Ligand SMILES: O=C(O)C1=C[C@@H](OP(=O)(O)O)[C@@H](O)[C@H](O)C1
């Protein structure tokens with residue numbers, strides 16, 4: 001992964017010919033009305049497709065949110081233009097693209113013949129220092145990563161997001177930036193959105209300590225900005241568990257891939273990043289392996305076959321762990337020389353004990369709900385601060401379909417029972433919505449509220465899910481992009 005700066009790094013096939021440059025209509029980034037408590041909206045119920053027979057589908061999964069938003073931040077900080085092939089276009093990445101434009105970054109989108117989008121990122125000589133406004137929606141990567149970018153820009157910036165974003169933890173990354181001389185004024189609860197920051201007196205950092213127990217994104221934010229900070233950065237995690245450690249490793253790998261020099265302390269809890277201007281780069285974003293999860297799990301849930309093309313041979317995505325997880329739960333999994341991952345469900349689903357599932361947890365919990373034995377998920381206490389309190393949400397929603405869920409200090413114990421139909425709430429949480437879809441595939445009579453919330457990372461989810469489910473009735477049909 002240690003390619004020289006500016007090297008082409010290829011993860012998935014690069015679109016062959018650039019198509020015409022067009023302005024692609026942006027995904028709606030406005031808060032959905034359901035997040036505004038004062039505004040009553042009728043719930044939109046989506047009848048989840050039920051598969052009465054095994055699936056036989058191939059699903060083209062769109063690009064990774066986590067990699068797209070990391071590459072976008074690093075392209076904004078680069079010394080020359082970058083080209084990001086297979087950029088994810090979804091609510092979270094539109095919010096990031098909008099934020100970059102506020103800092104004077106020029107973006108040129110090209111629609112490719114294969115349906116993917118290439119974004120050329122042209123950073124300004126100096127990032128704009130505002131005053132400017134950043135709308136974070138419910139995107140953790142925007143609300144945590146962009147304040148660090150604003151610090152590097154020496155900017156004055158207002159940050160806000162959805163109602164649900166205003167209760168997501170922020171303080172550790174803001175404290176770390178305050179340690180570098182950034183000033184904050186909070187307009188709601190201290191340490192939370194909305195706030196105004198003033199980074200005009202940014203200082204070179206000595207050692208910075210950061211609490212990484214509520215989200216890995218605090219550490220990732222500081223590391224992504226680190227090469228551009230005066231003097232680089234020496235960062236140590238404070239005592240306590242590290243949330244979603246795979247995402248920190250992804251950040252380090254992405255920085256190194258683009259030529260940054262990052263040294264890791266022996267205990268894995270400290271990072272030294274040298275100051276440097278990263279050169280512009282060309283990359284192709286991998287498919288989102290976390291979003292592949294519900295589709296792959298569907299093979300197990302229906303004792304069918306699901307294939308995902310362009311599966312990377314090696315990856316830093318936590319979703320790469322689906323291979324081991326699904327095998328442990330009873331699936332046959334193979335990765336062909338053609339990079340197609342094939343998952344086959346042939347028998348009952350086995351329960352699992354699993355640590356650090358991170359963003360895979362809602363889908364995994366739904367699969368555990370369909371198993372023939374209990375499961376235990378640990379290392380996910382911090383999911384209380386995700387798009388919603390996912391531990392409470394999973395307990396409530398799995399309970400509706402007959403599953404007993406105990407919430408522990410750092411996870412969930414899941415004991416399946418006789419399944420029953422139910423109406424499942426999604427809490428403005430894309431992964432609760434996709435977990436509901438998976439349950440509905442196996443349990444007849446499930447409806448999911450506000451399936452459109454999947455636009456956070458996968459706007460075509462309902463269409464692709466329906467196409468996959470339709471292969472149960474007609475084994476010749478293929479799930480389509
Ligand atoms: O850096 C990232 O891209 C992410 C880090 C993780 O956040 P947490 O550490 O808050 O779990 C993950 O859950 C989120 O979906 C994406």
Ligand SMILES: C=C(OP(=O)(O)O)C(=O)O
Pocket residue numbers: 138139140141359386387431457
């Ligand atoms: C936790 C998630 O998102 P975010 O990047 O908003 O934290 C997620 O996608 O599961």
